[in-house]
Amino acid sequence: MPMPSLAAIRAFDTAARLGSFKAAADNLNVSATAISHHIRGLEAQIGVALFVRGTRKVSLTDAGRQLAEATSASFSRIEAALEALRTSEHTLTVSTTPAFAALWLAPRLTSFEARHQDIRIRLVSSADVTDLRKDQTVDLAIRYDAEDREPQDAMLVAMERFCAFGSRDYVERLVDLPDTQFISTRWISKTLRPVTWQNWCEAAGEKPVASASVREFHQEYEVLQAGLSGQGLILLSDVLAQDMVARGWLVPYRPDVCLSGFAYRAVVNPHRREAKKVQRFLSWLQDEARPQSRAPQ
Numbered sequence: 001m002p003m004p005s006l007a008a009i010r011a012f013d014t015a016a017r018l019g020s021f022k023a024a025a026d027n028l029n030v031s032a033t034a035i036s037h038h039i040r041g042l043e044a045q046i047g048v049a050l051f052v053r054g055t056r057k058v059s060l061t062d063a064g065r066q067l068a069e070a071t072s073a074s075f076s077r078i079e080a081a082l083e084a085l086r087t088s089e090h091t092l093t094v095s096t097t098p099a100f101a102a103l104w105l106a107p108r109l110t111s112f113e114a115r116h117q118d119i120r121i122r123l124v125s126s127a128d129v130t131d132l133r134k135d136q137t138v139d140l141a142i143r144y145d146a147e148d149r150e151p152q153d154a155m156l157v158a159m160e161r162f163c164a165f166g167s168r169d170y171v172e173r174l175v176d177l178p179d180t181q182f183i184s185t186r187w188i189s190k191t192l193r194p195v196t197w198q199n200w201c202e203a204a205g206e207k208p209v210a211s212a213s214v215r216e217f218h219q220e221y222e223v224l225q226a227g228l229s230g231q232g233l234i235l236l237s238d239v240l241a242q243d244m245v246a247r248g249w250l251v252p253y254r255p256d257v258c259l260s261g262f263a264y265r266a267v268v269n270p271h272r273r274e275a276k277k278v279q280r281f282l283s284w285l286q287d288e289a290r291p292q293s294r295a296p297q
Helices: 006-018 021-028 032-046 062-089 098-115 168-173 197-204 220-228 238-246 276-289
Strands: 051-053 058-060 091-096 120-125 140-145 155-166 182-185 214-217 233-237 251-268
Touching: 006 021, 006 032, 006 062, 021 032, 058 062, 091 098, 091 276, 098 120, 098 140, 098 220, 098 238, 098 276, 140 276, 155 168, 155 238, 155 276, 168 251, 182 220, 197 251, 214 220, 220 233, 220 238, 233 238, 238 251, 251 276
Parallel strands: 091 120, 091 140, 182 214, 182 233
Antiparallel strands: 051 058, 140 251, 155 233, 155 251
């Protein structure tokens, strides 16, 4: 049996929901005659009566109730899917690391939303790498990795260096480096070479740091807060420290000594490459990253 027309199914569903051909006609902005015609044609096609006609209202037969349950669920799913599509067109989901999300991206998002008031950003922060071919909820990812690991079409956002920072008071009071408290992030990556205070001391020509003198935190923003509160010298990416240095809340110590770090790159979901919201975000991201000055001078 051929599938009934969508117009007939819609007329039936609306009449079943409202209990009236006239109310269905008003709801769909057609005549009551058109509703009656659609439903009679549907009944003729499937060979089953769907309504018991009354003077002012109609009621469903058992077969009508069975069909109404199916059409109501189907139209609800279609409406939900359409609403999700409308919402997704104006929501951009970005996946990135917790530190980059908190310290670099989130403070700048008001700039993007001021430029593109019809788009809202949804941030998903995780240390795990999002598989953009499988996870269709994410439009693009800003990843942290070695220079040669991302696809060729990935867009470079920033190349970092690891430098020593401290609060202005702490750095000004610092006399003897061996007496300082050294603070860094506990390195957990199994694929990236570690960047440690031992590496920094070697580059600076200083004696190695005793392990007892190093305090480690799990997250970069915890290290940053420790530095801001004057607890010691912190070893941190100049990309993540950039805003705090610009505000004068952190100052570099021995700015001539910095260690090479890794890259932040934007990788687009292959199914979203042509989406206007993605292209607008990438353009804004380039503008935000372009004037970036390296923290220590």
